[in-house]
Amino acid sequence: MADRETLRVYGDRAADYADMVTQMAPDRHLQSFIDAVPRGGKVMDLGCGHGRSTALMIDAGLNAEALDASPEFAEIARKKFGVEVEVAGFETLNTKGEFDGVFANFSLLHAPKADMPGHLARIARALRPDGIFHIGLKTGEGEQRDTLGRFYAYYSDVEVTGLLEDAGFSVISRDFGAEKGLDGVVAPWIVLLARKTA
DSSP, rough: OHHHHHHHHHHHHHHHHHHTOOOOOOOOOHHHHHSSSOTTOOEETTTTTTSSSHHHHTTTEEEEEEESSSSHHEEEEEHHOOEEEEEEOGGGGOOSSSSEEEESOOOGGGGGGGGGGHHHHHHHHEEEEEEEEEEEEEEEEEEEEEEEEOOOOOOOHHHHHHHHHHHTEEEEEEEEEEEOOTTOOOOOOOEEEEEEOO
16 A cells, blocks of 8 residues: 555655656666566556656567556656556556566655565566566665655665565666755665566
8 A cells, every 4th residue: 555645745746756857768777677678578667656767668669567656647647758557556566477577666665664575576476487677775774754754665785685585586786876856865775677586
């Protein structure tokens, strides 16, 4: 179940968040995901936000579907990028062997830590053998809300790697950095690309 306060913040600031994105070309992480998925493969943008990444996947020749719990983001995705979004939470992903890739770019960090194993298990089940999974998270410890009221769960490299391995994934690559978010705070992050192995 999506956090209501987090959804309220994104609903109120959806246009501001979309305006932060000016680059209309894949960044290095999205490009790595596109390159790792079979050409023409079917992928899910899980927690797609305003839909820019989904649109770029489609432009790259992937069969991309999008899911996000925010109706406001879904409307922006449709109007700005021509992307149709299923408005639903992570827990509704309930398919088996349907996707060649799942892209969860700084979306699952809004889920409680207690729910993460279940989300990763659903993602693994939804992927075909050797399917590709991209996940971006903020690094740190524990759970808390930011100054805007959004809920965040923070992870270390060791912690998220262990969760991925427990869910049947093998990490292909990892990258670290820091970036200013919607709240104006520069926060450290980790991005991992993994392959389904079990």
